[in-house]
Amino acid sequence: MEHLNHLPVPALHRLERLPEGFTDTPVEKIGSILLGPSLIWIEGEPGPPLFVSILLHGNETTGFDATQRLLKAYDAPRRPLPRPLLLFVGNVAAAGLGLRTLDGQADYNRIWHDERYPEHRLAQEVLAEIAKASPLAAIDLHNNTGKNPHYGCVNRLDDATLSLARRFSKTIVWFTEPHEVISIALSQICPSVTLECGVSGNAAGTSHVERYLQNCLELSAEELFTPPPNHLSDLFHTTAKIVVRDRLRLEFGVCGNEADLCLRKDLETLNFERVPEGAELGSYRGNAPPLVVIDNDECDVTNRYLRFSEERIFTRLPIVPSMFTRDVRVIMQDCLGYIMEPYEVKGTV
16 A cells, blocks of 8 residues: 655653643643643552553544543542553644544554554554553544444454453454554553444444543452353354445436446445345445455455445345444545454464
């Protein structure tokens, strides 16, 4: 993949105390408090810290809002938290503009492995500081742009990791790609999860995350890492992602004459549903199929999952999609969504 970065890479800012005004500053003005990507130590009772990352994508604000409310409720930093918190605030510049990432800038959740982007050096600095802190657990907070349930994502299938995820939702997704995300890097340091918290700005989502973080700060390690009963009731494994070919004009619903690809208006409602073989996903113009399905080994498996006939797109076998979205900018920056399959753990990994 060609290098995208045309912007200077901001330096990592290390803060030993929560800045004044952090809990009252709206996300679009957080750049007035933080000068860039910031790693903040927030005092707590003696013991290993909890690591939390927010705003890796600048338009995914639930983690930021929930963290503000949590810290305000504990009166931090004037009073110590139940355990220390190491907080990473990621793409401050993009958050100020309400964007996932700035044009010409690497995705802050694709820089934690390999060295495709200069931001990889920033990521390595952050990981070194996290490893030095020896956190009890790590939590990466995200939102979806499409309609999805709240769910936890894991990269390992050990009891501690699955327990962290199950305490957020009965729906758990195990994935190994994209391998450049922060949670996979963190899983080599401590139990880690990614939490997908619905759409940004939803009050119920913010409250859910705040309660979850409070539990992570207050529960003992034994409680936190002991899976509750039926903790694998809805476990899925991500097997592939669907991407739209470059430079296509994409629309939804009733599409105009200029659209190269027209996807069904209710595409988002298919997330986490069992979509049967033969379901129609949309239509397209031209001879080349507009969608490509890439598996976890980076192989093109389009013909396994999709059938293209008379400029219409059908599923070739039953699928369970996730993260289908109608946000065209996000689709072209990342992907249309993922394909999953139900997974049964036969033993821990």
